[in-house]
Each structure stands twice: as C-alpha cells, then as structure tokens.
Amino acid sequence: MKEVRDLAYWIEDAIDTFLLTVPEKKPGKRAAVRRLFLKTKKLSAVHMLGDEINKIEARIKEIEESRVRYGINNLGEGVDGESGQPVKRIVLPDVDEEGIVGFEADRDEILSLLLDKKNKRRSVISIVGQGGLGKTTLARKVYNSGVVKQKFPIRLWVVISQKFNSIDILGKIADEFKIEPPRNFNDYDRLTKLRRSLQETKYLIILDDIWGEEFWKQIEEVIPDERNGSRILITTRFEKVAVAADPVSVPYKLPVLNEESSLKLFFKKALPNSNMNERYSDDLYDISKKIAKRCGGLPLALRVLGGLLSTKPAASWRAEMEKLDWGNDGEECSAIIGTSYDNLPFALKSCFMYFAAFPEDYEIDARSLLWMWVAEGFIPHRENKTLEDTAEMFLEDLAQRSMIQVWKRDYCGGFIEICRIHDLLHDLATRKARENFLVAFPKVDGVRRLAIHDIEPSDELMASAHSNLRSLWCLRRAPNISQFTHLKVLRTRSADYKPDKFGRLSLLRYVDFGFLNVLEVDKNCFGKFIGGMRFLQTLDLRLCMVKLPDFVWNIKLRHVLLPPWSLGPPPKIDLTNLQTLTGVDLPRESWVAQGSPKLPNVKYLVMYVPRAQGRVQWDAIVPLLNTMKYLVVLDLRGPDIPLKIIDMRHFLFHCRLTDLTLNDTRDDEDEEQRAQPDYPQTPNKIVLDDGMLPKYLIKLDLENIEFWKDPFLVLEKLENLRYLSLNGSKLLRRLCCSTRGFGKLEELELINLTGLEEWEIEKGAMPMLKKLFVFRCHALHVPLGLQYLTVLHLLNWPCNQTSGTDKNKIRSICKHVPSLYIE
Numbered sequence: 001m002k003e004v005r006d007l008a009y010w011i012e013d014a015i016d017t018f019l020l021t022v023p024e025k026k027p028g029k030r031a032a033v034r035r036l037f038l039k040t041k042k043l044s045a046v047h048m049l050g051d052e053i054n055k056i057e058a059r060i061k062e063i064e065e066s067r068v069r070y071g072i073n074n075l076g077e078g079v080d081g082e083s084g085q086p087v088k089r090i091v092l093p094d095v096d097e098e099g100i101v102g103f104e105a106d107r108d109e110i111l112s113l114l115l116d117k118k119n120k121r122r123s124v125i126s127i128v129g130q131g132g133l134g135k136t137t138l139a140r141k142v143y144n145s146g147v148v149k150q151k152f153p154i155r156l157w158v159v160i161s162q163k164f165n166s167i168d169i170l171g172k173i174a175d176e177f178k179i180e181p182p183r184n185f186n187d188y189d190r191l192t193k194l195r196r197s198l199q200e201t202k203y204l205i206i207l208d209d210i211w212g213e214e215f216w217k218q219i220e221e222v223i224p225d226e227r228n229g230s231r232i233l234i235t236t237r238f239e240k241v242a243v244a245a246d247p248v249s250v251p252y253k254l255p256v257l258n259e260e261s262s263l264k265l266f267f268k269k270a271l272p273n274s275n276m277n278e279r280y281s282d283d284l285y286d287i288s289k290k291i292a293k294r295c296g297g298l299p300l301a302l303r304v305l306g307g308l309l310s311t312k313p314a315a316s317w318r319a320e321m322e323k324l325d326w327g328n329d330g331e332e333c334s335a336i337i338g339t340s341y342d343n344l345p346f347a348l349k350s351c352f353m354y355f356a357a358f359p360e361d362y363e364i365d366a367r368s369l370l371w372m373w374v375a376e377g378f379i380p381h382r383e384n385k386t387l388e389d390t391a392e393m394f395l396e397d398l399a400q401r402s403m404i405q406v407w408k409r410d411y412c413g414g415f416i417e418i419c420r421i422h423d424l425l426h427d428l429a430t431r432k433a434r435e436n437f438l439v440a441f442p443k444v445d446g447v448r449r450l451a452i453h454d455i456e457p458s459d460e461l462m463a464s465a466h467s468n469l470r471s472l473w474c475l476r477r478a479p480n481i482s483q484f485t486h487l488k489v490l491r492t493r494s495a496d497y498k499p500d501k502f503g504r505l506s507l508l509r510y511v512d513f514g515f516l517n518v519l520e521v522d523k524n525c526f527g528k529f530i531g532g533m534r535f536l537q538t539l540d541l542r543l544c545m546v547k548l549p550d551f552v553w554n555i556k557l558r559h560v561l562l563p564p565w566s567l568g569p570p571p572k573i574d575l576t577n578l579q580t581l582t583g584v585d586l587p588r589e590s591w592v593a594q595g596s597p598k599l600p601n602v603k604y605l606v607m608y609v610p611r612a613q614g615r616v617q618w619d620a621i622v623p624l625l626n627t628m629k630y631l632v633v634l635d636l637r638g639p640d641i642p643l644k645i646i647d648m649r650h651f652l653f654h655c656r657l658t659d660l661t662l663n664d665t666r667d668d669e670d671e672e673q674r675a676q677p678d679y680p681q682t683p684n685k686i687v688l689d690d691g692m693l694p695k696y697l698i699k700l701d702l703e704n705i706e707f708w709k710d711p712f713l714v715l716e717k718l719e720n721l722r723y724l725s726l727n728g729s730k731l732l733r734r735l736c737c738s739t740r741g742f743g744k745l746e747e748l749e750l751i752n753l754t755g756l757e758e759w760e761i762e763k764g765a766m767p768m769l770k771k772l773f774v775f776r777c778h779a780l781h782v783p784l785g786l787q788y789l790t791v792l793h794l795l796n797w798p799c800n801q802t803s804g805t806d807k808n809k810i811r812s813i814c815k816h817v818p819s820l821y822i823e
Contacts, residue, residue: 003063005436007056009448013468014052016486016507019535021045101268101299102261103138106254110142113252114204114231115151122225124216124232126242129254131424132300132333135235138254139206142233146793146818152231153821154203159361161423162211163454166218170194173205191222198223203230209361209423210236216245256297259289265299266292269306269402271314287318294321300402300422301333307401308340337428340401349432350378351394352403355421356433356440357451357473363407366395366416368512371538371559375489375509376471388558388579395419411723411747412632412658412698438471449489452476481505497526508533516544527552542583553597560584565608569597582606582635586621596624603630608665609638618642633659639666641705647692654694658720663703685731688714696720704728716741716765725749734758737765737785747771754779761785774798782806786813794819 022045066072113125127135142148143157158172174194205223210216223232236242242251257265266288291309295301309317344352351373358364370391373379379387379394395416398404403425408418421429433439438449441457449471459480471489472481478492482503490505493514511533527549530539538559541548545563553569559580568584569575571594578599586607599605605628609616616638622645625631634646634657641664648654687708693700698720702711704727712735715724722744726732733755739762742748746768750756752775761783771794774780778798786795797810799822807822814820 002436003066007059007063009436009468010059011056012470013486014049014056018045018049019507020485021048101265102257103134103141106138106252107141107145110138110233110252111145111147113249114142114148114233117229120227120229122223122227122230122232123249124234124242124246125249126245126251127233127235127254128237128239128242128251130237130298132298132422133254133256134299135254136208137299139208139233139235143204143206148204149794149819152202152204154198154201156203156205157208158205159208160210160215161360163359166215169207170219170222195222195224198230199226202228205232207232207234210234210241210245211238213238213241213244215241257299257302258297259293262292262295262297262302263289265302266295266306269303270309272310272400284314284317287321291317291321295336296333298333300424301336303402304340304425305336307403308343310400311343333424334428337403337425340403341428341432344401344403347378347380348394348397350376350437351391352398353429353433353437354378355404355426356430356438357449357471358421359453359475360423360426361420364419364421366419368538368540369419370395372471372489372491372510374558375537386579392416497529499525499529502529504532505529506532507535509535510538511536512538512540513544516541516546524549531555565610568607569599571595571597573597575599576601578602580604584608585610586624591617591620591624596620598627599624600627601630602628604633605631606635607637609636611639616640618645621645630656632656635661635663637661637663637665639664643686643688643692646694648694649691654696656696657694658696659699660694660697661701661703662705663701664705666704690714690717693718699723701725702727706731710735712736712741720744722746723748725751726753727751729753730755732756734760736760736762738762739764742766742769744768747773749773749775750777750780751775753777756780759783759785761788763788767791770794772796782809782813784813786810787816790816792817794821796821798822 110125110127113123127139129135143155148155156173158169160169170191174190207215232245234242234245239251239253242249270288291305292302295305309320312320341349341352354369354373354376355364370388373391373394374387379391381387382390392415395404399406399416399419403421405420405422406416407420409415410417430440433449436448438451439447441450441452441455447465448469450465450469451473453475456476457474457479462479462481463483465484467483468486469484470486472478472484472487472491473489474492476493478490478495478501480501481487481490482501485503485505486507487505488507489510490508491510491512491514495513495516497516511530526546530536530548531552531554534555536555536557539557540559540561542561542563547567548562550570553573553575556577557575558577560578560582561580562583564583565585566583568581568586571591575597579601581599581602582604583606586609607621609618609621618638618641625634625645631654636645641662643662646654646660646662685706685708688711692714695718697718700715700718700721700723702725706729710732711726715721716737721742724742724745724747727749728751732753735750735756735758737760741762742765745766748766748769748771750773754776756777757779759780762785765785766789769789769792772789772792773796775796776798780798782797786792792814795814795817797820799807810822811820
C-alpha cells in the first residue's frame with residue numbers, strides 16, 4: 001500500500017511539475033513571438049514528462065507483478081461499503097440532544113451539585129471518566145439547561161485539551177467579558193480586569209477536557225471566590241486532576257450506560273428513522289443486544305458502530321458483527337472506531353484523515369473545510385451536482401457515522417456550520433494520516449501536508465521540509481514558503497507579505513491569509529502574486545486590508561471572501577464558476593454604462609452599495625440580481641435601500657433565496673457626507689406589501705429600515721420563516737402578531753426600536769417561538785400576550801426605564817419561561 005501511495009504521489013508530482021514548466025497563455029502585444037516561445041518550452045516539458053511516464057509505467061508493472069506474486073486482492077475486493085459513494089443524509093439530529101440517551105439521572109445529579117443553596121463557596125464540580133464515555137455531552141446538556149441559564153447570569157465554556165497555555169485560556173474567558181487587551185498587551189492588567197468582572201457576578205465556568213494537575217494552580221488566583229454560589233465545572237479523564245482542583249468536592253464518576261440505555265442509543269444511531277417504541281423482530285433485537293453489550297456501555301462506541309451499521313441493511317448485521325475485530329478487554333472502543341474507519345469509502349478516508357490538520361477540540365468552520373477538500377481533489381465529480389454539494393454530502397455522511405460531532409447547524413437548510421471531532425477519533429485520524437498523508441509539527445521532513453499549531457516556525461526549520469509539500473496550515477505567523485512551488489492549500493492566521501518570502505506559488509487552489517500585513521510593500525506586487533495563481537479556487541482575505549487589481553478576476557475563482565468595501569469585479573466579466581462573493585463594493589460607476597458582470601451561479605452574496613456623487617446606484621444591481629437563479633443567501637448593505645430590488649413579483653432570482661439581510665447604512669455615513677446639499681434629509685420609509693418578499697425565506701434580518709406601518713402584517717404570513725430580526729427603527733410605534741401568524745418562527749429579535757410603545761400578541765400567534773430577545777426598546781410596554789407563548793424557553797427584556805411594577809409584571813406573565821433575563 002505504501003508503494004502504491006508513493007507511486008500516486010510520483011504521478012501527481014510529474015503532472016504538477018509539467019504545469020509549472022508550461023506558462024499560461026496570455027493575449028496581448030507580441031502574441032506571435034510569445035506563442036512561439038511557449039511552444040518551444042512546451043515541447044521540452046512534454047519530452048521530460050514522457051521520460052517520467054516511461055519510468056512510472058515500469059514501476060506500475062513491478063508493483064502489479066508483486067501483487068500477483070503475493071496474492072494480494074485489489075483494494076475493495078471483498079470489502080463492503082468501498083464504493084466511494086457516500087450515503088444520503090438520513091436525519092437531521094438535534095445537536096443539543098444527540099447522544100444524551102441514558103444520562104438523565106447523571107444530569108440531575110450534576111445540577112443538584114451546581115445549585116446547592118447551602119454551598120456558598122466557589123466549588124469545583126468534576127465529571128470524571130474514560131474517553132468516549134460522554135463527559136462533554138453531559139456537561140453540554142447541563143450548560144444548556146434552562147435552570148442553569150436562569151441561576152447563573154454568566155456562563156462560559158472553555159476547551160482545554162492536552163496542550164494548553166494558561167494565559168491563552170484566561171484570555172478566552174476575558175474575551176467573553178469583552179475585556180480587550182491593552183495596546184501594550186499587558187497580560188497582568190487584563191487579568192486584573194477579568195478578576196474584577198468575575199467578582200461582580202455569579203458565574204458558571206465549564207473547563208472541558210483537562211489533562212494536567214498543574215492547570216488549576218495556574219488559573220486559580222484569577223478566578224475569585226466571593227461566596228455567592230459561583231461554580232466551576234470540569235471534565236477530565238483523571239481523578240487526580242479533579243482532586244487537585246478541589247479536594248473538598250467529591251468527583252462525579254460517570255458510569256457506563258446500562259443495557260437498556262445502550263440498546264436505545266444504538267437503535268437511535270443504527271435505525272435513525274424508526275420509532276423508538278416500535279417492535280423489532282426477535283432476530284434483530286437479539287443481535288442488537290449482543291452488539292450493544294460488546295460496546296461495554298461506552299456511548300462513543302455505540303454511536304460509531306450504530307452509524308456504521310446504519311449504512312448497511314439490518315439483515316446483514318449478524319455477518320457484520322462476526323467480521324468485527326473487537327480487540328482485547330477494555331479496547332472495544334478503539335477497535336470499533338478503527339473498524340468504522342476501515343469501512344469508509346475511499347474518498348471519505350482522505351476527508352476523515354484531513355481532521356488531523358486541526359488541533360484537538362478545535363471548532364472547525366465547515367464551509368472552509370469543504371472548500372479545502374475540493375482544492376485537494378478529494379471530491380469526485382457527480383452528475384448534476386457541484387463539487388461543494390458532494391463535499392457537503394461527505395461531511396453529512398461522517399456525521400451520520402458519528403465520526404465527527406455536529407456543533408452547530410444553520411437555520412436555513414440544517415447544514416453543518418461548525419463541527420468538531422472527539423479526542424479518540426482525532427487520535428485515529430492522526431495515526432492514519434502519519435502514513436505519508438499529513439502530519440502535525442514537529443515532524444517536517446518528507447511530508448505532503450504539514451500542520452503547525454502552537455509555534456512560529458523558523459525559516460531554517462522549514463527548509464528541511466520536502467519541496468513537494470502540497471498543503472500548509474499555520475495557526476501562527478507564516479514561515480518562508482517560497483521553495484514550496486507545488487503548494488495547493490495555504491492557510492495561515494498571520495503573515496507579512498514579502499515577495500521573496502512567498503515566491504511564485506502558481507499551483508495554489510486555496511488561500512486563506514487570515515490577517516495579512518501588506519502596508520509596507522507594493523500592493524500591486526501582491527496583486528500580481530494572487531493573479532499568478534491560475535488554478536485558484538478559494539481566496540479568503542476577509543481580514544486583509546488590500547485591493548485586488550482587475551486582472552485577478554480572470555482566474556476561474558469559486559469562492560472569494562474580501563474585507564468590506566473592497567472593489568468588486570469589473571463590468572462584463574464572466575465569473576461563471578463563482579459561488580461565493582462577500583465584502584465587495586458594488587456597483588461600480590462603469591456598470592451603468594457598460595453593464596454588470598456575469599455571476600450566474602453565485603449562491604452566497606454580500607454587497608456594499610455606497611453613495612457616489614450624491615446618489616446610490618441601486619438600479620444598476622437589479623440586472624445583476626435578476627440573473628442569480630441559484631442565490632440562497634443575500635446580504636445587501638447601503639444607504640436608502642429600496643425594497644423594489646428584491647420584489648419577487650418582478651424578479652425571478654428569489655426562487656431559492658432562504659436567508660436575506662437588508663441593512664440601511666445611512667446612519668453610518670460620516671458627518672461630511674451628510675452635510676452635502678444633495679444629501680437626503682428625511683429617512684427612507686418603507687412599505688411592505690403582500691407577495692413582495694420571497695415566500696421561501698427562513699431567515700430575515702432587517703436593520704435600520706424605517707417602516708410606514710406595522711411590518712408584521714406582511715411578515716407573519718411568511719410560512720417558512722424561523723428567524724426574524726428587526727434592528728434600529730425610530731418611527732415604528734406599534735406591532736401586532738395575529739392568531740396563527742408566524743406559524744414556524746423560532747427566534748425573534750427586536751433591537752433598538754426606540755419609538756416602539758405597543759406590541760399586541762394574540763392567542764395562537766407564534767406557536768413555535770423558543771427564543772425572544774428584546775434589547776434597548778425602553779418605551780415598549782409589557783404585552784400580556786407573552787403568556788400565550790407556551791414553548792418559549794428564553795426571554796430577554798429591557799428594564800433601564802421600566803418601573804418595579806413592570807418588572808414584577810414580566811415575572812408574573814412569564815412564569816412558564818425557564819430562562820428569563822431582565823436587562
């Protein structure tokens with residue numbers, strides 16, 4: 001297998017070397033002379049490639065003869081599930097509830113310790129147990145419980161893991177309190193402010209996955225004990241860690257699941273679409289009991305094995321069990337997750353090993369991950385699907401198999417936004433990836449993909465890396481990478497762009513620079529560096545204050561993420577491959593005369609439309625929007641937004657639109673601009689009509705929009721709306737939610753509606769509402785209709801100008817709400 005893998009890398013190197021040798025054809029002056037030069041150079045490159053092909057073919061013949069001689073089957077022969085086609089997503093699991101089967105009593109016990117009124121000291125409660133037992137799942141269930149939200153005004157969650165830095169951990173806690181680091185970055189001053197903030201409130205801090213006994217000693221002095229019932233909840237595999245943190249509190253040793261709960265969790269994963277109470281056949285029930293018993297009551301083993309068997313017919317489960325290598329006593333979990341990896345389709349194995357690039361317990365942005373998979377070439381082409389669509393299926397497949405953890409899904413499609421991977425599965429990915437696929441620093445020599453997490457590598461150290469390095473992740477400052485001419489994926493959190501440091505990386509397909517400092521170099525030089533990447537697919541410069549020259553847009557880009565107010569593509573340019581475009585300043589003045597660029601396949605669009613020469617060119621973007629038949633997410637920002645530009649009665653592009661943000665930035669314009677004689681002196685007032693907004697909207701965010709009349713009269717008729725935010729309106733006086741209005745709404749935000757005084761909620765309105773946030777609406781009287789919102793579990797209400805009687809009124813009306821915050 002190693003020989004075949006090395007051969008595949010040899011082939012890849014030969015092709016990429018050929019691509020580097022042959023420059024891209026460029027039109028322009030002296031084209032005939034240039035074509036002759038390119039033809040001569042290409043003939044030489046083709047001759048060199050031919051020699052490589054002859055050597056490769058000879059090596060293939062040697063490997064084939066060895067395979068026959070030793071009787072080795074072709075990969076996939078006699079192995080089920082190796083088709084390379086991922087299974088379809090069966091069910092959308094509830095992220096908060098997934099995996100909590102059987103922990104009800106444990107949750108109640110932890111809650112009783114946290115809420116013990118007799119214990120006033122800041123005590124440390126510990127959940128102790130082996131890997132895969134569900135410690136984090138249980139802690140998360142406690143963290144999200146209504147009673148905890150109600151009793152602890154401040155709740156913080158911090159992941160520790162094996163490698164930790166106490167200053168970084170305390171810095172994360174300070175970030176939650178919005179305590180910014182001082183300019184001279186004096187950690188002592190910042191931590192002093194943090195301690196002072198913690199002294200002023202009752203808090204719950206969860207420290208997840210602590211490994212070392214010394215950790216608590218390093219942070220204890222910053223976390224005060226005001227004897228107000230504050231708590232620390234830690235999860236750890238080691239009882240000695242729990243005792244070191246608090247010798248008085250008895251560690252809670254999490255037990256394994258009993259037989260009944262094990263079977264219930266197994267069925268939940270293996271048969272996700274079945275009714276938990278339905279009657280299974282005696283044979284299926286018998287084999288399921290045996291499988292669940294062999295998992296030893298470990299939730300991770302049950303979920304992973306259940307996820308594996310969910311991809312196979314139930315009739316084959318007995319045969320599958322007989323094939324499993326269960327390992328020795330106490331090793332069932334490792335053996336099961338190893339078997340689940342072995343049963344992954346080939347393409348999914350590469351995708352799974354890719355998780356080794358991230359640190360333990362890292363919260364991974366799923367969209368960026370999918371784009372990296374595409375750039376690496378892991379994703380096969382599927383008929384009538386984009387590569388990104390297929391990559392999304394792959395990620396859902398890994399989630400269904402419980403090979404990864406779904407941390408957050410979006411409102412609109414239920415798609416994964418944030419994912420994580422369990423420590424044991426991360427260890428497995430790391431072990432498999434070491435087989436010449438991917439390694440984490442400090443191993444450098446001879447690797448194809450390199451991840452550097454905790455240090456800033458020196459140029460001398462990087463010089464020892466293989467020149468054919470394909471992917472490089474640096475969570476610190478980027479090293480000198482000019483020698484890595486075959487690089488395809490580059491991801492760094494910080495970099496100083498210098499031409500001699502980056503060289504000519506024309507094969508890059510994915511670039512994420514994080515924070516990029518180009519202030520001291522020629523920006524045109526940086527533009528040429530990007531423009532020379534003829535295969536570039538994803539360009540992420542969200543935190544980089546740079547402007548791209550027009551020629552960069554000639555690349556066949558798929559995803560472009562730029563800082564706000566960046567110059568967009570030039571007119572009449574064809575960007576057929578582009579699916580994501582954010583941060584651009586549109587439209588250009590030249591669009592009015594020359595027409596807009598072609599962006600027919602864009603799904604995610606964020607546009608800033610500024611005022612130019614006294615007016616906003618809103619009409620210029622209407623033709624652009626009308627061609628976007630695949631648009632799913634649209635975010636428009638600019639002064640005096642007219643709703644006619646998204647009126648579905650006149651335009652066709654709304655048929656897939658589910659997420660819409662309209663932000664009138666009029667108030668953000670500077671004083672000099674407002675002083676101009678032609679600046680409009682009255683706010684842009686909007687009237688919503690029935691049928692104006694896309695009927696499939698799931699998420700709607702309206703910021704600084706002034707309405708002539710109650711917008712709820714129209715918005716409550718949007719049958720699919722689940723999230724609504726109204727932010728910033730001085731003129732709106734009254735709102736009304738009628739019976740059966742907002743039938744699917746789950747979350748509502750009313751923010752900065754300074755003129756709002758009355759809100760009527762009729763019985764039967766908003767029957768699915770779970771979260772209601774009302775901020776800075778201090779003139780608003782408490783609506784009696786809040787009592788009709790029976791499934792509401794979180795409510796925030798302002799009180800700065802509310803009388804004590806009204807505070808009591810809120811509490812009286814909302815007795816049924818578990819988490820009630822009076823701001």
